[in-house]
Amino acid sequence: MTTEEKIINQTIHLIDTNGYQNLSLRKLTKELGLTTGAFYRHFKDKNELFQKAVIQLSKRFIEQIPLNVDYSSKQQLLIIAKYICQSITMHPNQMDFLFYQLSALDLYSNANQYPFLQKVKALITNLNSSTTLSDQDLFIQIWSFIQGYALLIKNKITRYDAQLVEYTLDQLLKGKD
Template sequence: MKNTENKLIIKAIKAIDKNGYQNLSLRKLTQSIGLTTGAFYKHFENKTILFQKVTSEISKEFINHAKIDDSLPAQEQILQIADYFVKQIKIHPNIMNFLFFNEEAVSALTKDSASYPFLKKIRTLIEQLNLKSSVSKQDFFIQIWSFIQGYAFLIKNGVTDYDPALVRTTLKQMMKKEK
């Protein structure tokens, strides 16, 4: 049972990477591993549940591949995450779009979910930076995260090229203002 679920999750990630999540066909997904669409529902209640599992898996992969150095201060770790994020948006735009904008990912932003290691890590780091600030945890998270996402999507859409020094300088300025 778990093996089939894992195959479906892996195939879904590959399909999303290639064509985007909006175009994910359950029929094509199940056929790719020799199942019927009806058999899909033996493993997942619906497409939303599949997307929850896929979001969780991509989140785990993201945080594992980002190679964050936990021995560095929170500010430096956030810079490592931002650097990895903006690079990934060019390499895997559909995956990054899914990870941060599918309905399940958006709803995860409103809760503190252990199912999303990437979200948990970035929230923890931002909270560490915000300990002495009068800005709420959520507002500080939104400020930092809005810049990272916005900049990454400008790069993805060809508006600008990636400049690691700009990311570093901007994030450091934002973090200083809040201290």
């Protein structure tokens, strides 16, 4: 494992444990036995580290979701929604980092750099046969629902309800599968 990979992995670990808001480069480098100079040989700043950590975490996230290519796009989206809702309670700091902090938001505009979003957008494009909504508009609607619902679960306002998620997805898709 390269030094850069070690830094990224430790960053993800510290974020999971303490939240990205509490990550200090001093603590990170100390735990890895590196100097801050060594850190800056691999990353120009904390933002670059966060962007690379988001990409790595996004890859891990999509690899961990039990998707089967034989499933329809709708079934895969339902599995992703369930996984997000489960993960936000088990790893709230990682999920906040992956979906809500600024470095992640910067990557939203380029799904090619964000493997998880790339997969979600591809599934939504496969489902969108509507002439009234663009793929981007449908993505925004579905993604907003999934993220909002996950936040409600995280904040213990509700529990995951597979039927509600499927019904809402059907409404957003207007019955298309």
